[in-house]
Amino acid sequence: MNDDSTRWDERYRGAExxxxxxxxxxxxxxxxxxxxxxPGRKALDxxxxxxxxxxxxxxxxxxxxxxxxxxxGLAKARGWAEREGLDCDFxxxxxxxxxxxxxxxxxxxxxxxxxxxxxxxxxxxxxGGVILFDTILESPTAPVPHRKDFLLQPGExxxxxxxxxxxxxxxxxxxxxPNPTAKLLFQKA
Numbered sequence: 001m002n003d004d005s006t007r008w009d010e011r012y013r014g015a016e017x018x019x020x021x022x023x024x025x026x027x028x029x030x031x032x033x034x035x036x037x038x039p040g041r042k043a044l045d046x047x048x049x050x051x052x053x054x055x056x057x058x059x060x061x062x063x064x065x066x067x068x069x070x071x072x073g074l075a076k077a078r079g080w081a082e083r084e085g086l087d088c089d090f091x092x093x094x095x096x097x098x099x100x101x102x103x104x105x106x107x108x109x110x111x112x113x114x115x116x117x118x119x120x121x122x123x124x125x126x127x128g129g130v131i132l133f134d135t136i137l138e139s140p141t142a143p144v145p146h147r148k149d150f151l152l153q154p155g156e157x158x159x160x161x162x163x164x165x166x167x168x169x170x171x172x173x174x175x176x177x178p179n180p181t182a183k184l185l186f187q188k189a
Contacts, residue, residue, distance in 0.1 A: 026183050043105065043106040044107045067093045
């Protein structure tokens with residue numbers, strides 16, 4: 001597909017799951033709030049990798065579409081979902097030029113930043129839908145190598161979502177963590 005696809009394929013090629021099989025801590029901590037807020041149970045997982053968050057959402061009753069650039073990661077995710085009999089549709093896409101054609105009640109965007117995709121994510125939310133966002137923040141403790149354009153700047157995540165009709169229900173930054181991140185829960189008006 002491209003260099004990103006090849007790079008991620010190499011990372012996912014091992015028998016183990018690169019980030020493990022547990023969901024993101026932020027997603028697990030917020031799932032009850034998310035389920036209360038979401039108007040339905042249709043979810044989109046942006047840059048889903050090997051599917052750990054998609055699988056978790058499916059176990060919570062969501063019908064999940066997972067998007068990723070890595071055929072290797074998606075094959076692992078598909079196999080996992082099939083073994084558990086879960087409702088997941090994993091799709092091979094390049095998010096740089098992907099257009100979200102459906103609407104979703106929940107969109108999660110973890111460990112991935114493509115600023116041009118954010119307006120498309122918001123547009124794809126149903127009324128009252130939720131975006132959960134958690135990605136790397138530029139900081140002296142940020143893991144390397146990362147290109148600067150793939151790192152959030154301090155305060156940037158809140159500024160980006162303040163432009164959209166809706167409510168930022170949670171936003172926090174953790175710049176001194178070993179893996180510095182910014183996290184946000186946004187609900188569309």
